Amino acid sequence: MSAHSKSSPLPTYFGVWIALLVGTALTYYAAKLDLGVFNAAVALIIATTKALLVALFFMHLKGAHEKLLKLVVTSTILFLFILLALSMADYGTRHFS
Amino acid sequence: MSDSQSVAAHAETHNPALLHHFATEEQQRDASSFGMWIFLATEVMFFGGLFCAYLIYRGWYYGDFAAASKSIDAFLGGTNTAVLICSSLTVVLAIWAAQTARRGLMLAMLALTMLFGCTFLGIKGFEYRDKFVEHHVPGTSFSFHEEIPGHPGQYANPQHAQIFFALYFVMTGLHALHMIIGLGIFAWLFWMAWKGRFTPEYHTPLEIGGLYWHFVDIVWIYLFPLLYLIDRHK
Numbered sequence: 139m140s141a142h143s144k145s146s147p148l149p150t151y152f153g154v155w156i157a158l159l160v161g162t163a164l165t166y167y168a169a170k171l172d173l174g175v176f177n178a179a180v181a182l183i184i185a186t187t188k189a190l191l192v193a194l195f196f197m198h199l200k201g202a203h204e205k206l207l208k209l210v211v212t213s214t215i216l217f218l219f220i221l222l223a224l225s226m227a228d229y230g231t232r233h234f235s
Numbered sequence: 236m237s238d239s240q241s242v243a244a245h246a247e248t249h250n251p252a253l254l255h256h257f258a259t260e261e262q263q264r265d266a267s268s269f270g271m272w273i274f275l276a277t278e279v280m281f282f283g284g285l286f287c288a289y290l291i292y293r294g295w296y297y298g299d300f301a302a303a304s305k306s307i308d309a310f311l312g313g314t315n316t317a318v319l320i321c322s323s324l325t326v327v328l329a330i331w332a333a334q335t336a337r338r339g340l341m342l343a344m345l346a347l348t349m350l351f352g353c354t355f356l357g358i359k360g361f362e363y364r365d366k367f368v369e370h371h372v373p374g375t376s377f378s379f380h381e382e383i384p385g386h387p388g389q390y391a392n393p394q395h396a397q398i399f400f401a402l403y404f405v406m407t408g409l410h411a412l413h414m415i416i417g418l419g420i421f422a423w424l425f426w427m428a429w430k431g432r433f434t435p436e437y438h439t440p441l442e443i444g445g446l447y448w449h450f451v452d453i454v455w456i457y458l459f460p461l462l463y464l465i466d467r468h469k
Contacts, residue, residue: 159317189453218279220469225287
């Protein structure tokens with residue numbers, strides 16, 4: 139975030155904006171197609187791609203060099219993963235007992 | 236010692252925005268944005284608990300969730316997603332305008348951000364109104380009589396649909412609360428920008444306010460497909 143690039147970031151900003159709008163339209167219309175079990179997967183993949191675009195380019199994680207910041211972001215994702223994975227491991231396997 | 240004093244005196248004469256306990260402007264900026272990232276980490280866990288509850292109930296009551304999801308307006312939800320994406324663009328443009336000393340553009344982009352934020356909340360209000368009219372708000376007057384998508388003649392369990400709507404209102408409601416707080420932050424940023432507080436050297440409040448706004452956008456990017464788009468093809 140402290141990296142103030144010399145060249146104009148505007149093409150990147152507008153490119154990301156267009157990609158996000160296209161992604162939104164894509165999610166909307168993909169939901170109307172019958173993809174079987176893959177409907178949810180496709181929706182989540184598109185959402186995660188959009189979230190990454192926002193985080194990398196609008197929140198300037200791309201090019202961030204502070205080690206502390208990287209530590210915070212990775213541990214955030216790790217702890218969210220632990221929360222979801224362990225809960226699902228519990229609730230998802232209860233019907234086996 | 237004399238060296239640091241001269242640095243401090245030097246900074247004070249040239250940049251009153253640099254607080255005396257920071258060595259450089261860059262250190263001050265990094266510390267501020269780091270604090271915001273720590274806060275966002277707590278926010279991820281806060282919303283994460285709700286997403287976790289959503290996933291568990293969606294797994295248990297999939298058909299009922301699909302029927303309830305189908306009763307909310309996906310087009311309005313999609314429009315709101317686009318509105319938030321546009322507001323995120325205007326936020327980065329406002330910061331760019333501050334970096335390149337374009338005061339008019341910065342003020343216009345901040346105003347547009349607030350306008351998009353209000354548009355989002357307005358559309359959300361119409362959605363909530365529909366839910367109240369249809370008695371889809373959890374509580375004593377709740378009623379839900381819809382078929383499960385893909386299963387003609389089989390009706391969704393209203394108790395289970397009520398759980399969907401409880402999650403819908405809590406998750407979108409907390410998100411809307413974050414939007415309202417964000418609008419307050421941006422009104423303050425607009426006021427500071429109006430008074431000429433932001434320069435190419437110092438615009439940290441814009442950057443960390445922007446981080447918050449983008450995070451709220453990311454939450455909605457996940458809420459939209461999870462709440463509005465279950466089994467739309469059936």
